[in-house]
Amino acid sequence: MSTVKLTVNGKAVSVDVEDRTLLVHLLRENLNLTGTHVGCDTSQCGACVVHVDGRAVKSCTMLAGQAAGSNVTTIEGLAKGDELHPMQAAFRDNHGLQCGYCTPGMIMSAVDIVHRHGGKLDEETVRHELEGNICRCTGYHNIVKAVLDAASRMKVAQAAE
Amino acid sequence: MYETNYHRASSIDDAVAQFAKGTDSKFLSGGQTLLPVMKQRLAAPSDVIDVAKIKDMIGIEVSGDTVTIKAATTHYDVAQSDAVQKAIPALANLASMIGDPAVRHRGTIGGSLANNDPAADYPAAVLALGAVVKTNKRSIPAEDFFKGLFSTALEDGEMITAVSFPVPAKAGYAKFPNPASRFALTGVFVAKTKSGDVRVAATGASQSGVMRVAPIEQALKANWAASALDSVTIPASGLLADIHGSADYRANLVKVMGQRAVTAAG
Ligand SMILES: Cc1cc2nc3c(=O)[nH]c(=O)nc-3n(C[C@H](O)[C@H](O)[C@H](O)COP(=O)(O)OP(=O)(O)OC[C@H]3O[C@@H](n4cnc5c(N)ncnc54)[C@H](O)[C@@H]3O)c2cc1C
Numbered sequence: 268m269s270t271v272k273l274t275v276n277g278k279a280v281s282v283d284v285e286d287r288t289l290l291v292h293l294l295r296e297n298l299n300l301t302g303t304h305v306g307c308d309t310s311q312c313g314a315c316v317v318h319v320d321g322r323a324v325k326s327c328t329m330l331a332g333q334a335a336g337s338n339v340t341t342i343e344g345l346a347k348g349d350e351l352h353p354m355q356a357a358f359r360d361n362h363g364l365q366c367g368y369c370t371p372g373m374i375m376s377a378v379d380i381v382h383r384h385g386g387k388l389d390e391e392t393v394r395h396e397l398e399g400n401i402c403r404c405t406g407y408h409n410i411v412k413a414v415l416d417a418a419s420r421m422k423v424a425q426a427a428e
Numbered sequence: 429m430y431e432t433n434y435h436r437a438s439s440i441d442d443a444v445a446q447f448a449k450g451t452d453s454k455f456l457s458g459g460q461t462l463l464p465v466m467k468q469r470l471a472a473p474s475d476v477i478d479v480a481k482i483k484d485m486i487g488i489e490v491s492g493d494t495v496t497i498k499a500a501t502t503h504y505d506v507a508q509s510d511a512v513q514k515a516i517p518a519l520a521n522l523a524s525m526i527g528d529p530a531v532r533h534r535g536t537i538g539g540s541l542a543n544n545d546p547a548a549d550y551p552a553a554v555l556a557l558g559a560v561v562k563t564n565k566r567s568i569p570a571e572d573f574f575k576g577l578f579s580t581a582l583e584d585g586e587m588i589t590a591v592s593f594p595v596p597a598k599a600g601y602a603k604f605p606n607p608a609s610r611f612a613l614t615g616v617f618v619a620k621t622k623s624g625d626v627r628v629a630a631t632g633a634s635q636s637g638v639m640r641v642a643p644i645e646q647a648l649k650a651n652w653a654a655s656a657l658d659s660v661t662i663p664a665s666g667l668l669a670d671i672h673g674s675a676d677y678r679a680n681l682v683k684v685m686g687q688r689a690v691t692a693a694g
């Protein structure tokens with residue numbers, strides 16, 4: 268057992284976990300942040316994507332101990348109170364989800380993509396960069412639409428700041 | 429995953445010392461290979477020594493005709509590096525094609541080389557460019573480093589600290605990714621050294637891991653052009669055959685990826 272101290276969605280937390288604990292299990296089981304999902308055991312589906320120190324990572328492929336001292340953002344940390352993050356709003360408006368299982372990971376990956384590419388995002392880039400996120404329902408079409416829509420909303424929001 | 433003990437090393441010396449204390453230790457860098465293997469219970473190290481936060485293990489240096497990438501530098505940082513993009517653009521391009529963004533944010537060059545997956549991308553660049561793998565003990569030339577599937581010249585407890593690449597006159601990489609895993613079904617790295625030598629390496633193709641491709645090297649030495657490979661035949665013997673592609677299919681891929689790599693190199 269070790270004590271792992273990290274910041275999750277802006278809040279400092281300290282958790283006692285076994286050393287083999289994965290970050291996703293610390294989030295879901297110790298902090299009850301069950302928005303982050305587990306969809307595979309081969310590090311391929313992306314349902315578990317969160318941001319660690321500003322970068323999208325698969326939380327099922329990181330030990331809790333590796334995240335000690337880091338800043339973690341999960342899907343629960345995106346909205347401002349009742350106001351959805353523009354990426355969340357765009358997924359709703361564009362029907363970017365059906366069962367919703369992949370959605371938290373999709374949204375966390377998508378926000379990371381927009382952060383890295385800014386206004387230069389096109390459909391090909393979005394499709395290419397979502398390679399690590401698998402969706403069994405939508406056929407991706409509306410997910411890609413949602414990400415491009417959100418990218419332009421986020422650009423407008425940024426320009427207004 | 430079986431139980432294990434996690435240690436975060438503060439320096440290279442500390443990592444080596446911690447490794448020696450465990451009964452069956454393993455270094456942990458990006459964890460993008462080791463953790464999936466531990467989750468499948470195919471590995472059960474008593475101790476994992478995290479080397480990814482050691483300052484001397486992270487960063488990229490260019491001096492004269494050498495690019496040195498420290499072992500815990502992520503695929504993403506190599507792909508984004510202005511210095512690498514300028515000195516060896518094919519290497520930055522290769523790093524940008526590994527896995528997906530989340531894998532590139534965590535996975536590192538040292539972990540990839542230590543693992544020596546027969547379908548991994550970096551081994552092709554290291555062998556074709558004639559890079560040198562630096563460890564806590566010695567410098568190992570690429571020719572002596574790769575020892576077949578998932579096996580390398582590293583001794584137990586020996587740690588990769590950096591990789592030094594000589595800057596080539598020209599280089600290019602082309603990969604046919606496995607559509608599911610993104611690993612190379614076959615990838616070919618071509619390089620023309622500053623002294624005019626031509627070195628070509630293929631990954632994902634051979635049953636014994638990354639390999640030099642002599643027929644392509646000879647053809648390109650005579651004429652550095654994609655069309656120079658039109659008449660080259662790659663022997664299928666010793667090549668991998670699985671549900672993704674037969675040995676003949678891979679032999680043809682070596683040639684086609686070689687041509688695309690030359691075109692990319694210019
Ligand atoms: C979904 C997915 C897709 C992928 N696609 C690709 C791909 O397209 N191409 C590709 O090349 N790879 C691919 N990978 C593998 C990825 O590149 C890994 O990052 C890499 O193989 C291992 O690097 P790591 O830093 O994560 O190492 P780790 O997983 O931490 O370690 C791997 C091995 O190396 C040892 N090790 C680590 N660091 C050192 C060191 N400094 N000295 C000595 N030994 C060390 C460890 O003990 C372990 O045995 C993929 C992985 C995943 C999960």
Ligand code: FES
Binds near residue numbers: 305307314326
């Ligand atoms: S649960 Fe993490 S990649 Fe599938």
Ligand code: FES
Binds near residue numbers: 365368369370401403
């Ligand atoms: S919406 Fe069901 S898996 Fe994507």
